[in-house]
Amino acid sequence: MTSHHTFPHGRLFVAGQWRPARSLTTFETVDPATEEKVASVARGGPQDVHDAVAAARASFDGPIRQISPADRSRLLTQLARMLESCADDFAHLETKDSGKPLSLSRDEIAGSVRYLDYYAGVADKIHGQTVPLGPDYLDYTVREPVGVTGHITPWNAPLSLLCRSLAPALAAGNSAVVKPAEQAPLTALALATIFQKSDWPTGTYNVVTGIGDEAGAALAAHPGIDALSFTGSVSTGQAVLQAAAKHITPVVCELGGKSPQIVFDDADLDLAASEVVKGIFSNAGQYCDAGSRLLVHRSVYGPLLDRLVERIQQLRVGPGADNPDMGPLISESQRDRVLAYIETGRDEGARVRTPLKVDFPRGYFVAPTILDNVAPQMRVAREEIFGPVLAVLQFNTEAEAAELADATDYGLAAGIYTRSIDRALGFARDLRSGYIMINEYFAGGVESPFGGYRQSGYGRERGVPGLDNYTQLKTVVVRIRAGGPPRTR
Numbered sequence: 001m002t003s004h005h006t007f008p009h010g011r012l013f014v015a016g017q018w019r020p021a022r023s024l025t026t027f028e029t030v031d032p033a034t035e036e037k038v039a040s041v042a043r044g045g046p047q048d049v050h051d052a053v054a055a056a057r058a059s060f061d062g063p064i065r066q067i068s069p070a071d072r073s074r075l076l077t078q079l080a081r082m083l084e085s086c087a088d089d090f091a092h093l094e095t096k097d098s099g100k101p102l103s104l105s106r107d108e109i110a111g112s113v114r115y116l117d118y119y120a121g122v123a124d125k126i127h128g129q130t131v132p133l134g135p136d137y138l139d140y141t142v143r144e145p146v147g148v149t150g151h152i153t154p155w156n157a158p159l160s161l162l163c164r165s166l167a168p169a170l171a172a173g174n175s176a177v178v179k180p181a182e183q184a185p186l187t188a189l190a191l192a193t194i195f196q197k198s199d200w201p202t203g204t205y206n207v208v209t210g211i212g213d214e215a216g217a218a219l220a221a222h223p224g225i226d227a228l229s230f231t232g233s234v235s236t237g238q239a240v241l242q243a244a245a246k247h248i249t250p251v252v253c254e255l256g257g258k259s260p261q262i263v264f265d266d267a268d269l270d271l272a273a274s275e276v277v278k279g280i281f282s283n284a285g286q287y288c289d290a291g292s293r294l295l296v297h298r299s300v301y302g303p304l305l306d307r308l309v310e311r312i313q314q315l316r317v318g319p320g321a322d323n324p325d326m327g328p329l330i331s332e333s334q335r336d337r338v339l340a341y342i343e344t345g346r347d348e349g350a351r352v353r354t355p356l357k358v359d360f361p362r363g364y365f366v367a368p369t370i371l372d373n374v375a376p377q378m379r380v381a382r383e384e385i386f387g388p389v390l391a392v393l394q395f396n397t398e399a400e401a402a403e404l405a406d407a408t409d410y411g412l413a414a415g416i417y418t419r420s421i422d423r424a425l426g427f428a429r430d431l432r433s434g435y436i437m438i439n440e441y442f443a444g445g446v447e448s449p450f451g452g453y454r455q456s457g458y459g460r461e462r463g464v465p466g467l468d469n470y471t472q473l474k475t476v477v478v479r480i481r482a483g484g485p486p487r488t489r
C-alpha cells in the first residue's frame with residue numbers, strides 16, 4: 001500500500017473519524033501464505049456498533065436526504081474513479097489479507113469499481129409507478145431508501161462483495177454500517193480513506209471491525225438498522241436472521257452452495273474440462289458458487305477425468321503475491337476443515353486423487369483434489385466444503401442427472417455443458433437453483449441478478465433487482481373528486 005491510502009491500524013472508522021474500539025482491544029490478521037501478522041485491527045463491540053449506527057443515522061437524516069439522485073450518481077462515479085486510480089494498491093492489500101492470487105485480486109477490485117459504476121447509472125432511475133384505480137383516484141408508489149443499512153460481509157471476496165451491497169444501498173439514498181470479516185477486513189478500511197477524500201457526507205460509510213459473534217451479532221440485532229445484507233455460511237445466516245427478527249429487520253442473505261457442474265455426453269470436453277477446473281479451483285474453491293460437484297455422463301467419464309487430471313497438473317499453486325493459479329486457503333481452521341472433509345470422503349469410500357502435490361513450509365495450502373467414486377448419500381456429495389475439492393458423481397440418464405443436481409439442501413448455482421439447446425434450456429427450466437450457467441462457469445456479471453433457492457438464501461444481489469433490498473415501497477392514494485360514492489376495497 002503506498003502512503004496515500006494507508007490508514008491507522010487498530011482503529012474503527014465511525015462518523016468520519018479513526019478511533020479505537022471502546023474496549024481498546026485489537027486482534028491480528030494474518031497473511032495466509034506466510035502465517036505472518038499483517039495488521040492489528042480494532043475489536044469493535046456493541047457500543048461501537050451503536051455509535052456507528054448513530055453516525056449513519058445522522059448522515060441519513062441530514063445531508064444524504066439533500067442529495068439529488070443525479071448527484072448520488074455523480075458521487076458514486078467519483079468513488080469509482082478514485083478506487084480505480086489506486087486499484088493496484090488495493091489488489092496488493094487484498095492478496096496480503098486473503099491469500100488470493102494477485103490477478104484475482106485485480107479482477108475483484110475491477111469488479112468493485114464496476115459495482116460503483118453500475119449503480120451510479122441506476123441511482124437516478126429508481127422509479128415508482130402509478131396504479132390504475134379509475135378517474136376519481138390517483139395512486140402512486142415511491143421507492144424510498146430504507147435508512148441505515150448494515151452489511152455483514154465475508155472474507156472470500158472482501159471488497160467486491162462489500163461493493164456488491166454497498167453500491168446499491170448508496171445509490172438508493174441510504175447510509176451504511178459495515179462489519180467486514182475478521183479474517184480479511186483491510187480493504188473495507190482502505191475504502192474509508194477514499195470516502196474521506198470524496199464528497200460523500202461524513203457518516204455515510206462506517207466500518208466496525210470485530211469478531212462475528214461480537215460486532216456482527218450486535219449489528220444484526222441493532223434496532224437502528226433498517227435492512228441487512230449478509231453473505232456467509234448457513235449457520236451464521238440463521239443466527240443473523242434470528243437476531244434481525246427481533247426488530248423485524250429485513251435481511252437479504254446469500255449463504256452456501258454445493259453447486260453442480262453437469263457434463264453431458266454431447267459436451268465439448270475440452271471446454272468442459274477447462275470450465276470445471278476454473279469453477280472449482282478459482283480462489284481455491286472459496287466461492288459460494290464454486291462448482292463443487294461434477295455430475296458426468298458415464299460415457300464421457302474417462303475422457304473428462306483424464307483432461308481434468310492433465311489440467312490440474314498444470315496449475316501453479318503458491319503465495320498469492322507470486323500470482324499463481326491458486327493460493328492458500330484463508331486460515332488454519334479452514335485448511336483443517338477442508339483436510340478433514342477429504343478424510344471423510346476417503347472414509348466414506350471415495351477415491352482421493354491429488355494429481356499435483358503441494359508442499360510449502362508455511363501457509364494454509366491444500367492441493368487441488370478430486371474425490372472420485374462419490375455416491376449421492378455421502379457427506380462429501382451434500383455438504384459445502386469451501387475448498388479446492390471436487391466431488392465427482394456419474395449418471396446414465398437425464399432424469400438421473402436432474403435428480404442428482406437437486407439432491408442437496410442448497411440451490412445457488414449450476415453449470416451445464418452440452419451442445420443441445422433442448423437439454424440446456426430444459427435443465428435451466430427444471431433445476432431448483434437461482435443461477436444457471438450454460439457452457440461457461442461464472443458467466444454473467446454485475447448486471448446479472450444473483451442469489452439462492454432453498455438453503456442458499458433469499459433475496460437477490462446484483463443487477464437492478466439488487467436495489468430492492470435497500471428500498472421500501474410507499475403507496476399514496478389520493479381521492480380526486482368528492483361527491484361520488486367511494487370505491488369499495
Ligand code: ADP
Pocket residue numbers: 152153154155179180181182210211212213214215216217218220231232233234236237239240
Ligand atoms: P465463516 O464461517 O466462513 O467464517 P461466516 O458466515 O461465519 O463465515 O462469516 C460471515 C460474516 O458473518 C463475517 O463477517 C463474520 O464475522 C460474521 N459473523 C459470524 N458470526 C456472526 C454472528 N453470530 N452474527 C453476525 N455476524 C456474524
